Amino acid sequence: MTDLERMHTSKLYVDRLANGEDPISGEDLPADTVLNNVYLCRAFGFISSILDEVIKNGGVVSAKNDIKKPFTITEEQRSKIRMSEEPVVVTSITNRISAVLDRDVKRIAPFKVAEWLEKEGLLERVLSEDTGRYERVATSAGEVIGIETKEATYKDMTIKKNYYNLNAQAFIIANLEAIAEQSFVELEEKPAPKKKQAAKKSKK
DSSP, X not given: OOHHHHHHHHHHHHHHHHTTBOTTTOOBOOXXXXXXXXXXXXXXXHHHHHHXXXXXXXXXXXXXOOOOBOOOXXXXXXXXXXXXXXXXXXXXXXXXXXXXXXXXXXXXXXXXXXXXHHHTTSEEEEEOTTTSSEEEEEOHHXXXXXEEEEEEEETTEEEEEEEEOHHHHHHHHHTHHHHHHHHTOOOOXXXXXXXXXXXXXXXX
């Protein structure tokens, strides 16, 4: 296996981790694993974007410290995004989007697409009795646009995975700017909670 092939394999693994999936099987990770931590998922997404740049550079790490530009996509690039007649998971969609973007443009992580779909009321979180974790599933509105939630077995547990048909893929691709706008808004630092002072007893 060449270094470039290793990079492609490594990117596949971190893409799955960024999406909360087992890097080998592609099944959803259990809720209690540290790998499912939201901050780690964001870090995996960041690593994936770096690997994507190195792969596009022929496997060569550039010495130049380029600053990524805000997400932009031309209509020509959008038309080149490959869609599948067979329903696919969100990682496949974001990988195909990344493949057509300019190398100096920020990428959209799979979990950011899921967050946006949830915000739009197309996915919702439900508590799984089998895993004890919250899983995103399609709402009735999500089903209308072509999102289908299927059950799968992972380590003797029943988990749910979302698949996007041709129409749902087209919907995501048509709304990339809105997804990116939500994805790259910097989180404001929340002030540390103030310690509650014990109530002073009044002197009688």
